[in-house]
Amino acid sequence: MNHTAPARSLRRCAALLTAALLAALPAAPAQAAPAAPDPTRAEIYRALQLEQEPADYAILVDTSGSMTREGRYDTVRATLRPFLDGLTPEDHVALFTFDSRTEARYVGPAGDTSKIIAALPAAPTKDGDTDIGAALDAALKEVARDDASPVASVVLLTDGEHRPAAHSRYPQASGPAWDALTKRAKAVAGRTELAGYAIPLGGGATGAGLLANVVPDTTVLRPDGIQDLGAYLARAGDRTRARKAARLLAPDIGKGVTATWQDGETPDLGDGSATKKLTLRSATAHVPLTVTGLRATVTGPDLTVGGLPGRLALEPGESKTYTLRLHGRLSGGALPYRRTENATATFHLAGEVTSSWQRPLAPDIRLRTPAAIRVQRTDLPLRADVGSAFFLPALAAGLLVLVLAGWLIWRRVNRPPLRGVLLLATPFGGPLPERIELRGRRMALRPASAGGRGTVHGRRRSTREGPRTDLRIRFSPDGTAARESGAVCAPGAEVVVSGVSFTYLDGPGPAPAPAPGWPG
Template sequence: MNQSPPRPRPGRVRARAVHRAAAALAALAFTALTAVLPGTTPAAARTATDPARAGSSPSRSEIYSELRLDQVPADYVVLVDVSGSMTGEGRYSSVRSALLPFLKGLAPRDYVALFTFGDKAETVYLGHPSAPKAIVGRLPGRAGPSSVQTDIGAALDRGLAELERPGAADVGSVVMFTDGKHDPPAGSRYPTSGGPAWKALRDRAGKLARHHELAAYALPLATDESGTAQLSGVVSDTTELRPDSVQNLAGYLGRAAERARARKAARLIAQDAGKGVTATLSPTGPLDLDKGGATATLTLTATTARVPLTVTGLGATLDDQPLTVTGLPDRVSLKPGTARQFQVTVRGEPDAGLLPVRRTWEAEAGLTVHGKVATPWAATLDEVRFRVPAAVKGPATKLRLRAQVGSALTLPLLIGVPLVLLVAALALWMRNSRAVVNGVLLASPALGDGPGDEIVLRGRQVTFVPPRIGGKGRAHGRRYRADDGRRDIALNLSYSPDGTAARSANAVCRPGEPVVVNGIRFDYRPDRHGYRPDRDGVSAADVTRAGAAPGPLPVPRPGALPPHGDGPWDGSPPRPPAQRGRPTPSERDLP
């Protein structure tokens, strides 16, 4: 007769369920640590992301891959509680099961320090995680016995000592698994949860944190006690990962680990502080601008060793020259330590100066490269400070330029135009101040009691020596505007009775308006006025021309006398007409 299988006892069912839950929790915790703690990279995270799909800013995993963070070692101190309480509900076996995938996810250059602690702290493994199974195999097969107590202070002492060793990595993490509070055995250096011994631990951890990226993670395996208070009292940057927040476990670990990885990246990026983009020019010979422009090679170089750079708004100008520089793209991306070359063209006409005479122009002009330098990593690693110079440096050498400037007409115009203006001004002056005169100038004594002379006027200036009157004079024409508005020519006279400059006097004689100069009456008669001596009261034979032999004194014809006598008796010689605006001649001026 078949009998039904015995029903399991309720206590055993609950124990097995708790055991499976604890194992799953530990495995999940170690998997999360493997995925996000410094120096660990899960297989999925190692897959390269397509830059085209990632957009203009790379992802963190791409940046960390370019920085080769896996080549930068990190230290991991793992503290496992083996006290008697860890034997319950399969806690210890769950930790052993989760350690294997955790160790497999570490980088080959990482360093692992595995300790167990109960009544005291004991070393299980020190070295690289090259054989994860062998490392886990070194752990005790079981925890306990039940009499073994929990000395958290001793465990932290051993862990800090390992992080203080010579050659320790810049990034260190402390991971502690425990299910109880600090319960040290008799004789422990840490008999209580406080005191000088704990202060010494805290000081050591603070000194480490000043030069290292140090973080701690408490993973409590029981709901009542976790050891977080003791761990956070030593390491200020401590994160507690409780079993009742499994859903947030990866997030908490991710944030803490990302800070550590970003700090590791920042240490590498800091080596490029102050390095940016430099520009150089080639060739160094003169550039001939007469053939529609000259080309040169502009080289942009990223001087960084790890950080890629971009230059946006790229352009170039020549200092103090009206020339244009073309051939540069608006945006340039440069990998660390690389260079890119661009053919730039210089076009335009140089400044010929104030006198644009045709000549060969040569000069040196500085080239200023414009653009904003930045790194595409800054948008992703917003917690890292990038010290990248924002401007392009250089080039230090100047461009040597050559061109034919100015116009071939400039020099002839510079000489010809002033000369033409001068000739025109001279002609205008000659026309007005030295007008061509014609006709005759009648010279006779002012009182009419002596012979007279007829001076023929031809040309712009006439020098005369009256044969009868004597003396010497000079006359030249000058244009003037009459009261009625018409333009006419007057004579500018100068006359000296003895021919010396000391007795020379000047006057202006207009047509039909006689003047008296030094006692001599001068009357200007232009040809156009129709002057004829025989019609004007004196025959041609009665007036001696200047330069001819003196003849007899003229005798006025009766018809030439005025109808009423102008002298003391009838028939006396007529007096000269009154001169307007002229002074009465003195006795000195009389002949």
């Protein structure tokens, strides 16, 4: 019996079931990408194309007789090679040896280390003196030339004190000649970034520190032994490169990120949302910038703002534009009638601006970057159609209802229903009184017996006996003065208006011959 097919089917079912279970499991949360490590100084220098920035190096090598001890001169020749290899063809090298006299061995561009080293003498001058003053004089002349680079370094390597020959212009370690050297160095430093690096090679006292008396910005590098010379020369080269980088980066100090609204229509929040484009720009020429904790808010109208990343990286001079999403509504006010409302919100942008170059370049270069983003225009104009189109018609209808209700109330109070009888009699014993049945709320009077015309309506009054209805009667023989001629008649009383007597009976009264009346 073949059991292969059932076994294959079972394995297929198991595989399908496993896949279904795995698909049903919740996905693991995505891990945030780790922040990129800070670049090295070498990477920063390459980004700055530092090799294209020239620097001047005046290198002073002691070739006095004492340099034969412990192989010091041979060590200098050997360790100068890696130092010179670290320079670029754009750099300018002036290599001097000094003993009883100072001699220029090589003056020209860097780049050919073997040629420069070959220019050094094979050995020191056996009976040579040590004239550091004359060596510094030659170095200052070199870095003060008209075509000198904007960054200059004087590197002094000596193992002895200043003990010049008798004919030297610098017979002592101080004096007027040294003061003149210091004054010249100050003039050079006024137009060039001048620094000195003094490296004493002997274990005892040397005159290396004299360089600091002439060039204030001098670092005295004190190796523990001649074998450390290579590291200290490399340090001098590194500091010179740092000064070249600092000169390039100087215009970026204090530059940060700016935020600018793009021109366009005013955002319309009619449907509760709108968009507005915001451009973030790096103001630096060389330094990359990073913004963390980026968040936008507004004050004024109650709105929320979205559309910005939490973290933003900007290359030098780079701009990035984002579409901000505004959510919220403008208030319709106490009277929500349909209209276009304009408002101005105050825009706030939070975020910390830093650079990945700050830590690698410190402490030689302090990249002071504004930590906050500079918003060029904080006001944000907004508009929206607010209120209801039905509000004004509804308000008008409501007012009409109120007026009608008021009129009805007034009519009920001031125009009560008429009842009873009004007797009208002409003077001087005329015909029998004319009887007018009162009805409605206002009646027109056109008596046949007296002629003329008028009106009568009721007026409600409050008395001690209770409410009663008086009559307001207006009448004139020709009808022209009916409004001006009139009187109020209480129930059971008689009044005369325009020579006609009116008696108000608040009941059926006597029954004389009926006369016509005209209800109004």
